[in-house]
Amino acid sequence: MLLTVYVDDLLLMGTSQRCEAVAAQLATSFELVALGPVKYLLGVEVVVDRELSTVFFSQAAYIEELLRRFHMKDCRGVSTPEGGTSEIEQERVDATQIDTLPYREIIGAMQYLVSDSRPDIAHVVRRLGQYMSNYGADHFAQAKRVLRYLKTTKDFGLKMNVTGSAEVELLRLEAYSDADYANDQQDRQSISGYVTMLNGSVVSYGSRKQGLNAQSTMEAEYVAMNEGARDVMWLRGLCDELMWKYAVPTLWCDNTAAISLFKRPGKHNGSKHIENRYHYVRNLGERELIAVRHCRTDQMAADIFTKPLARIKFAQFREMLGVCRRDQQGGAVEAEDDRAASVCMVVMFAAK
Template sequence: MAKRVLRYLAGTESYGLVMNIIALNDVELVCYTDADYANDPDDRKSVSGFVTLVNGNVISYGSRKQEINAQSTTEAEYIAMNEGTRDLLWLIDLCEELSWPFATPEIRGDNKSCIYLTAKPGKHSKTKHIQNKFHLVRHLVENEQLRTRHVGTNDMIADVMTKALSKEKFERCRDGMKVLRIDRVKASTNASVITVPDCQATS
């Protein structure tokens, strides 16, 4: 395993996180969330993952084991969506503090049943046993402070935060997060971009 990691690092030395420089007159806040149901073979707890973007640029991401044992894939996805919502909240507060105009923030998931639960007010038999703290996303949707959107599994870039993927799927998620070959980006685009190497301090 250690050798595989070292080979990967050596093979991706020229990659970096690419961020497009664009005007902040209409900020778009989007968070992709995903879950791998009952991932842990010992305690059967699921893993949540999220990737948060501002105007298409990755700002934060995370992966963590869920606190409770989800009883279904939908429930695991619902919990993950609430964790992603909490990550969005600090960006919402930041935009408000800086007086940046922003569209209604959006949470994206690939589980249609989960999207349904967030969009329909009232109590549901599938979620009545879930702790109240996991209903944040539904509360914000009901108050039109947040919207949810279904995306296909192939477009779910947060999948890389929940489990090991095939080479093809991993590369698709990596590209979706704009972790790209820096030399190719600079050679092929006329747009202004910031890359991680450009941001590193020099002595």
Template sequence: MHDLELEQLDVKTAFLHGELEEDIYMQQLEGFIVSEKEDYVCLLRKSLYGLKQSPRQWYKSDGSFVYLLLYVDDMLIAAKDKGEIRKVKAQLSEEFEMKDLGLAKKILGMEILRDRKASKLYLSQKGYIEKVLCRFNMQSAKPVSTPLAAHFRLSSALSPQSDDEIEYMSHVSYSSAVGSLMYAMVCSRPDLSYAVSAVSRYMANPGKEHWKVVQWILRYLRGTTDVCLQFGRTKDGVIGYVDADFTGDLDRRRSLTGYVFTIGGCAISWKAILQTTVALSTTEAEYMAITEACKEAIWLKGLFSELNEDFQISIVFCDSQSAIFLTKDQMFHERTKHIDVRYHFVRDIIARGDIIVSKISTHENPADMMTKSLPITKFEHCLDLVGVHC
């Protein structure tokens, strides 16, 4: 959106010291107490662990912004001006052993591809996915067009029943495979959300049929290694889409919540998760899903506020008119009195105007792919709506 410079660093040690503006005193450290001055205190010259001021002093600057993303020892740094980045690098190098990796190309298994002339940035996990396919001997498997076919009907009844099947599954790396799929789904592949949600429910005792579904997902990845998220410039704020699948879980008849949030038509946050209680109607399931999506919308607004991007109102689209009506109905009656109070907080959020919940056609709701298996045409349309491209 702002065509920022984006570079990468490798940090060998951890904490970032900032200059303090207030006078802060600290008791002398155990083992470093000056004799005959035991009642003295230390005046801090720089911030330390535990101070409320530490993160604030790091982020504060002279009106310009430097965004610094840190995960253990991997760091991305973004700023409008290369000079600002050089300054931060110099400051860090004075304090810590640093490795300057130049322009950002890869972080945590995610490849960053950038076309600045076209104002596009692509996030891909092609290399990671190819390694996963090799690890599970699926690099030559026949590709399939969707992550989960409609003929699969998973339940705990498919867990091993015979000694032979128990023996067979003891040699299958089911948990490792699902964990590998989960990492791809979390980072850059919202198209995997529903399928990964389904297979992850049986980690404790998977059967052959469950393993077939995991292999099916790997076959889908075999044909979609080039898929990536495509980000571009936009003036749009955060837009969310939410859907629910009523009693989709065959074991406990719980419903599934699915949502995806976009900026400029590209996914930035997504989830497919079983609801914690059993819904008594489709409307109730959709209502609980809207609540979860609105919680995420509130968090995203707070995040963008910290990043100095002020999106005043977030829009969440839902394809259930009755559930939308329920979010605006302040009356409690027979149909709603049993719903957990925590789901009703969404009414206050909507009444205040912080978030708008609007109706959308099911055919134009990309969250559909987060809650059910779809025909290939509809599935590809959903991917297009959230910026997932080859």
């Protein structure tokens, strides 16, 4: 039984009998209105398919509103949110031009999509967010391209596969981390990307610029490993709180040099300058709290968070994240634990 609270909205998850019993008990202490099985929560459509054992999160209505609001409803769609390069020139614009371009409004509105159901646009929204006070026509054109992509994929959402097998006793916690070395053309800083999964379904993800100038690809990948390790440790703590049993979390990396640095500590010419805080991942490995393994680049799900990708590769990684239409199969790996599928009924309440 799980109960989550956001301001005056309560989400109750569990079997039908337990949901009804807890709802009745809460009603004796609080003025509540039962809204029935959840359909929308904080602007996100939630579709629970018991036959397929999936939960689908979509913001199609919100995307429609964005297209109407920014006069892009009749635009021509595109298959990727970014072009073939990540370089956008910085521009100094006067206040008059800033007032005429709704750039900040577009980026702010798209950040809501990134946080809830659309990890596939996380990289481009992060990149465009760097220019909130220093943008011009090129930046605005790129922001409109993202809207064109959203028009093409407005029916897409984040699908979580919660099917299970009674024979498997441990949940599978995984994180993928990746980096694009010296990505930014202005400051030459690298980009970290990571995604954390529970039994093959995406739980959290991120795309961010590293706070240092990495001296090599190995260092950039090692820093990204640290980001992924922190996130999977958060998921591990959440599972501990819920008393779910799990195997040792796995952190996947596609850079053999970074993995070697993780496994063989010591002072090396190429790594002795790395700050101590980035060795957090190594400490976790020594305590056997996580395991780091090598992943082929074409299976690195976090690649989509670090740089623009060509159409075919972008679609491949998008599918691995479980971003698809409701009737499509999405996700990298099927789940393997019945407890992940224990949500049989979802009921939402709103305080009077």
